[in-house]
Amino acid sequence: MQHLIDRFIGYVTIDTESDPNSQTTPSTNKQWDLANLLVKELNTIGLQDITIDNKAYIMATLPSNVAHEVPTIGFISHFDTSPDFSGAHIKPQVITNYDGKDIVLNAELNIVLSPSYFKDLLQYKGQTLITTNGTTLLGADDKAGITEIVTAMEYLINHPEIPHGKIRIAFTPDEEIGRGAHHFDVEKFGADWAYTMDGSQVGELEYENFNAASAKITFKGKSVHPGYAKGKMINSMLIANHFINELPKEETPEMTKGYEGFFHIHHLSGSIEETVLELIIRDHNKRKFENRKELIDKITKKINKKFAKQFGEDIAIADIQDQYYNMKEKVLPVKHIVDIAEKAMRTLGIKPLIKPIRGGTDGCQLSYKGLPCPNIFAGGHNFHGKYEYVPVESMQKAVQVIVKIAELTAEKK
Numbered sequence: 001m002q003h004l005i006d007r008f009i010g011y012v013t014i015d016t017e018s019d020p021n022s023q024t025t026p027s028t029n030k031q032w033d034l035a036n037l038l039v040k041e042l043n044t045i046g047l048q049d050i051t052i053d054n055k056a057y058i059m060a061t062l063p064s065n066v067a068h069e070v071p072t073i074g075f076i077s078h079f080d081t082s083p084d085f086s087g088a089h090i091k092p093q094v095i096t097n098y099d100g101k102d103i104v105l106n107a108e109l110n111i112v113l114s115p116s117y118f119k120d121l122l123q124y125k126g127q128t129l130i131t132t133n134g135t136t137l138l139g140a141d142d143k144a145g146i147t148e149i150v151t152a153m154e155y156l157i158n159h160p161e162i163p164h165g166k167i168r169i170a171f172t173p174d175e176e177i178g179r180g181a182h183h184f185d186v187e188k189f190g191a192d193w194a195y196t197m198d199g200s201q202v203g204e205l206e207y208e209n210f211n212a213a214s215a216k217i218t219f220k221g222k223s224v225h226p227g228y229a230k231g232k233m234i235n236s237m238l239i240a241n242h243f244i245n246e247l248p249k250e251e252t253p254e255m256t257k258g259y260e261g262f263f264h265i266h267h268l269s270g271s272i273e274e275t276v277l278e279l280i281i282r283d284h285n286k287r288k289f290e291n292r293k294e295l296i297d298k299i300t301k302k303i304n305k306k307f308a309k310q311f312g313e314d315i316a317i318a319d320i321q322d323q324y325y326n327m328k329e330k331v332l333p334v335k336h337i338v339d340i341a342e343k344a345m346r347t348l349g350i351k352p353l354i355k356p357i358r359g360g361t362d363g364c365q366l367s368y369k370g371l372p373c374p375n376i377f378a379g380g381h382n383f384h385g386k387y388e389y390v391p392v393e394s395m396q397k398a399v400q401v402i403v404k405i406a407e408l409t410a411e412k413k
Contacts, residue, residue, distance in 0.1 A: 070165025074194030077145030078175030106134030140380030
């Protein structure tokens with residue numbers, strides 16, 4: 001267990017926060033710090049064909065140890081952390097034999113990780129938890145996944161009696177800003193299918209995700225002295241507010257679950273002359289997804305029609321960009337790859353939690369690039385914030401699942 005803890009802490013204490021405003025890949029130079037460390041570690045444990053390209057994509061091979069033909073499988077995780085919360089100066093705390101009570105993350109700031117609010121904590125009573133110190137995120141998303149893949153490969157190398165085919169692993173930058181698969185060379189990777197180790201609690205097995213788009217709506221206005229503004233001023237902030245009120249009130253992240261889609265406004269800034277509204281659009285159902293985009297367009301046109309005479313040109317400009325699509329369409333034709341993962345979990349006494357992802361992973365984009373790629377639990381909870389934590393026992397189980405998938409795939413048919 002300590003080896004796993006030390007490896008994980010070694011990864012998370014390296015700041016790899018990505019930057020959505022950067023145009024480079026990786027989006028931040030500091031991601032290279034962990035990328036270069038990983039290359040050295042992969043060499044140390046004895047993997048082969050280790051490569052890192054000029055965009056920090058890492059690939060490596062564990063050769064087959066069986067004589068018969070076996071599909072080449074892959075395991076993938078990302079090493080960047082979310083820009084939603086600070087990933088600098090992370091100081092993990094190790095809580096042994098968790099007693100099921102409140103965990104004081106930071107006494108000075110009165111930050112407490114409590115099972116009264118985060119009820120999942122009670123599943124891990126008696127286990128070892130790794131938490132933040134209340135001032136940063138932890139980075140279990142997805143450095144837990146990297147820890148598990150490296151540890152599983154090391155275990156297979158040290159236990160050659162376990163049969164397995166050729167295994168490819170890859171670590172990517174910039175997943176948290178939606179670019180993790182953009183420069184992923186599927187042909188070079190050379191796997192028949194792969195699994196991202198990027199889920200949450202033990203047992204998660206996911207092959208459905210949101211269809212996703214972003215929308216940026218710019219509202220124009222006219223600034224006039226407020227004392228003489230009647231019939232002349234156009235306040236772009238009020239128009240933006242009107243746009244927001246036209247969206248379905250109960251179709252927001254905090255009001256939806258399961259297969260329910262949403263509109264999520266995440267940024268609003270403006271003045272009288274110009275206001276910019278940014279939101280994301282999510283839905284598992286492709287038709288509903290298209291309808292949501294059409295609603296944005298419909299509201300925009302309605303506003304433009306209302307102000308056409310007064311403003312003289314379009315007063316609202318919408319820019320909608322598709323981000324990724326539901327991987328289900330690409331995975332269902334090769335559903336056996338999900339069945340193998342499910343069998344691996346059941347063999348290990350882990351109850352599979354097969355459910356749709358309310359988000360996206362590298363796997364959804366990779367599936368559309370020709371690499372079917374379901375998602376498996378990495379063990380962490382409360383990602384992207386100061387309450388993030390991961391049970392060490394969950395990471396151990398993820399390592400076991402990787403090893404078992406490799407073993408099951410190598411079985412003679």
